[in-house]
Amino acid sequence: MTLIAFYLALLTRGRNEALLVIFTASIIFYAPYGISSVFLLLVALLVNFGVSNALLAMDDSNPYRRVLYGCGQGYNIASLCYFKYKIVTVLLGDNNDFLTDIAGVAIPAGISFYTFHQAAFLADAYVREKSVVEFFAGTRxxxxxxxxFCRYGAFVSFFPQxxxxxxTYLHEFHPxxxxxxxxxxxPLNIAVGLAFISIGMFKKVVIADNIAPTVDLVFGxxxxxxxxxxxxxxxxALSYMAQLYFDFSGYSDMxxxxxxxxxxxxxxxxxSPFKANGILDYYRRWNMTLTRVIARFLFTPLSIAGTRYCAxxxxxxxxTQVLSLWLPMLINFQVLSLWHGAAWTFVAFGLMQGVWSAAEAQIRGSKKYKRMCKSTSPFFRLLVERAIFFMLICLSLAMFRSESVGAAFHLYAQMFGASLDAPSAFEMREPVLMLFCAFSIIYLMPNAVELMRRYRPAMMTYENESYGFAFLRSIWRPSWGWAAFAAILTISSLHYVSRQPPFLYQGF
Known part of the structure; x- marks a missing residue:
């Protein structure tokens, strides 16, 4: 119904009315998360829209312009911290167990994403980015x-994202x-969209959700x-890797x-983040738009400041290496991890990722590594790097999923043979078969964007090398054969969809 109303408004009225349909529908779809969450979203939209408009109206020489920008970003940060981490409650002394008791607190859905979304928009307004200036032209x-405001509401609250x-940045949306x-x-937009949705649903409902019981059993x-x-x-541990991969990949495709x-x-x-050859490559493939926002607001300024101080x-x-690279990376990954929530496991995960990224950057920049690259086969080097990456990402994601740091180390002890004579906890055939199918898809099949890349299905956030089989890329066509394939995926998904488990990242 929303799609029909959108195209009716677009073809009979115009852009503004069509975007109003998107904005209204998005608020309606968001309403089941709670009236208070809707109210918080609308207030955030009004604050950021008003501050951005005022920033563009003020001269750069106005001393209050920077203050206003700081107040706008301060509102974004404060609202995120309060509603996600209850920092104000902690400071008042009502919650003395900040890092362990926060899991039971209801967090407004999507607040992390739409707050960062608007923070990036506000930063673009402050520097008078071309698309933002165009966007506000003639709004007196x-x-x-x-x-x-309706266009801005559609941009921020569009329900798929x-x-x-x-x-998303405005310069990606506005043009x-x-x-x-x-x-x-x-009609091609409908065909490509339905193909993505059928693939995404299958990943989430059929693969990720059927792996979940094994994950819950082992980590419990x-x-x-x-x-x-x-x-x-x-x-x-491997099941959680696959579950998280297909859960997030499925949502991204949809x-x-x-x-x-x-x-x-x-x-x-x-x-295809598990095809990465290291942690730095991984974060250019996993939650890519969050990676670039964190790098823009945190890593890059810290690295530049450290470099200048050293100079x-x-x-x-x-x-110089510590202040310009290592420390910014440690802080970057610690913030990136705590963005998921307040828990000691996230602190430990961030420390693991930060140390790993700093060590990898140091190694790849060394003369010894560069000499080794010249004297070894690229294929052999890729296999070794991916094997090291696979082991380390498996262990770090196990920490990420564990109920506590102690539970993670207990799992590590079991993984590395502390109890060889332990009794069997579950029948292995089905979980092993599920893992075999899941990792075969991950490593042998093209991702959905590769499959349909001749139709430009998405904007490339980063340019990433593809390691899949070349003959399997760009084979999708808007044909009856692929329509039948999409129908099979959809019917398979509908068989399980009644369970309706939430997306894992929905909790962050």
Whole structure:
């Protein structure tokens, strides 16, 4: 119904009315998360819209312009911290167990994503980015301001990306809605969108949700301190890798598909991350739009400040490396981890990722590594790097999923053979078969964007090398054969969809 109303408004009325349909529908879809969550979203939209408009109206020489920008970003940060971490409650002394008791607190759905979304928009308004200036042009009248707010509301709250991203910049959204193509109906958009949705649903409902019981069983046992067979512990850790991969990949595909059905191409947020050859490559493939926002607001300023400080004080190479690279990376990954929530497991996960990324950057920049690259086969080097990456990402994600740091280390002990004579916890055949199928898809099949890349299904957030089989890329066509394949995936998904488990990233 929303799609029909959108195209009716677009073809008979125009862009503004069509975007109003998107904005209204998005608020309606968000309403089941609670009236208070809707109210918080609308207030955030009004604050950021008003501050952005005021920033553009003020001269750069105005001393209050920077203050206003700080207040706007302060509101974003404060609202995120309060509603996600209850920092104010902690400071008042009502909650003395900040890092362990927060899991039971209801967090407004999507607040992390739409807050970062608007923080990036506000930063663009402050530097007078071209698309933002264009967006606010001619908004001095009440009527023009209303339509501008509706366009802004559609941009931020568009329901396919509101809860779990991708985090989009206005210069990626605005040119599309201003183009002539946007005000026409293209059947290819529907075909590409439905293909993405069918693939995404299958990943989430059929693969991720059927792996989930094994994950819950093993990590629940680890949390209780139970003794496990090493094979079962490894099956649990690998199952969580696969569950998280297909859960987030499924949502990302569906978000791209829904956006494409409305004639919009969104930035790519997920691109075969387990095919990465290291942690730095991984974060150019996993939650890519969050990675670029964190890098923009945190890592890059910290690294530049550290480099300048070292240059001014003429520090030696080691402290320069620490202040310009290692420390910014540690802080970057700690914030990235705590963005998921307040728990000691996230603190430990961030420390693991930060140390790993700093060590990898140091190694890849060394002369010894560069000499090794010249003297070894690229294929052999890729295999070794991916094997190291696979082991480390498996262990770090096990920490991420565990109920506590102690439970994670207990699981590690079981994985590495602390209890070889442990009793069997579950039948292994089905979980092993599920893992075999899941990792075969991950490593042998092209991702959905590769499959349909001749139709430009998404904006490339980063340019990533593809390691899949070349003959399997770009084989999708809007044909009856692929329509039948999509129907099979959809019917398979509908068989399980009644369970309706939430997306894992919905909790972050």
């Amino acid at each position: 009248s009440l009527r023009a301001g209303f339509w501008a 509101l809860i779990i991203g991708p985090i 599309q809605v201003k183009s002539r193509k946007f005000i026409s109906f293209d 046992a680890a949390g209780a301190g139970a003794v496990m067979d090493p094979a079962h512990a490894w099956i649990g 978000a791209l598909g829904l956006a494409r059905m409305f004639g919009l191409r969104y930035p790519l947020n997920f691109y 001014v004080h003429r520090l030696s190479p080691l402290p």
